Amino acid sequence: MRVFLLVFALVWNLALAFPRVGVHEGFTRLVFDLPKGDVQYSLSQENGQLVLTLRGVKAASLDQVVNSAEVVSVQTIPEGEGVRVVVRLKGPVEAKVARYADPERLVLDLTLKKEAASPAKPASDPPRNRPPRPPKPVVLLDPGHGGVDPGMNGYVVEKEVVLDVALRLKRLLEKEGVEVRLTRDRDMHLSPDKREDLSRRASMADSSQVNLFVSIHVNxxxxxxAQGVEAFYFGQAQDSRILAQVIRENGGGELGRRLTQEARTVAERILSDIVAQANQRYSQRLAETLGRHLSQATGSPYRGAFPxxxxxxRYAKVPAVLVEIGFGDHPVEGRRLADPAYREKVAQGLLTGILTFLANGAYAK
Structure with a gap:
């Protein structure tokens, strides 16, 4: 067991590397999640290396192989009250630095200088100033339950409603230029074993190819x-009502309690991991944004965003939320969820929330 925990901790820390590295067409992006407070930085480039020094930040020693068009590797070196980040380059780069708040982060985009990016052209050729294409966001949608697991049964069956909403949302997002992936696209389970089913869904959000993870459920x-919409982000449940709801979504009964306890041990790590805390803040912001926009689109009361x-x-390394789109056993709201026109409103509300979150750049990776 001790060996397993050590391996698990190592994998977790690597996945939540400082910085987070994203490889995109035309540039490489480094995202540094920062603590609140006075964080100062300096940047220099020479001898095939770019060096970023951060004061007021703590991070573990790590050497990441990147091998993008611009970057060979990124090494993080703790030094006193800060860290030094050494970026080994494949050629001279143009570095664009931007700092964002809520949550605090520093974003560094590296683009090869024109003379290094392509062979020299004859002087008669006109210059071509083409900015790097912005990364295309990827959203992973998880219609909860499915197959042998129907979810809640009331005026609607949960697995049917959430799949319909997810497919509607997929269509709307793709019209906006967002790439969408689904954990399921029909009435199916990923495994008849609930733990394995949830683990497979969770593993899809543990990917450098995904920007957001939204799991859709009916309450x-x-x-x-009760009626209204709620949104959740990963963390320790704070009251008995939410804990009971978590246990139900985790499989119910003794299985649900056991899986909840497993998830709680992961949640406890967030308290001592600065990068995990940053992702939790992103997720909280995403949950609040989705909940409010969903309420506005449907007229259903917004009950709040909760851990x-x-x-x-539990394993998501990107902003990840679980959204309860309404109460399927309420005599009014349950019947609304059975109406295709109302489900379209639900999808529209989730669309607006996701686009608002993406527009603020919080998904940068």
Whole structure:
């Protein structure tokens, strides 16, 4: 068990590397998640290396092989009250630095200088100033449950509603130029074993090829009187109502309690991992954005965004949320969720929320 935990910790730290590295057409992006406070930096380039020095930041020692068109590798070296990041280059680069807040991060885009990016052309050829193509965001949608697992049963069946909403949202996002992937595109399960099913969904969000992860669900309440939309990001559930909901979504019964406890051990690591904390802040912001826009589009009350020990969110290295689009056992809201026109409103609300989040650049990677 001890060996497993050590291996798990190593894999987790590598996946949450400082910096996060994204390889795109025409440039390489380095994203440094920063703590709140006075963080100073300096940048220099010489002898085939770019050196970024950060003061007021702590990070583990790490050497990442990148092998993009611009970058060979990135090495993070702790030094006193800061870190030195050495970027080994394949040629002279133009470095563009931008700093963002909420959450704090420094984004460094590296583009090969024109003379290094392509062979010299005759003087008669006109110059070609073509900016790098912006990265195309990739959103992973997870219609919850499916196959042998119907989810909640009320005025609607959860697995049917969320699949329909996900397919509608996929169509809308693709019209906006967003690439969309689905954990399932029909009534199917990824595994008849609930733990394995959730693990496979979660593993799809643990990918350098995904920018956002949105798991879509339908809610239920013991009294069948609750209505409204809720959104969750990964973290420790803070009250008994949410914990009961988490256990239900994690499989229910003893299985749900066991998977919730497994997820909680991962959630506890966030308290001591600065990069995981940054991703949690991104996820919280995404949850709040989706919840509010979904409420505006449908007229359903916004009940809030909360942390929860959801098994399907536990390994996500990108902003990841679970959205409850309404209560399927409420006599009014449940019947609305059965209406295709209302489901289109749900998809429109999620679309607006995702586009708003992407427009703010918080998904940069």
């Amino acid at each position: 239920a309440s013991p009294t069948r009187t 929860g020990d959801f098994f399907v969110l």
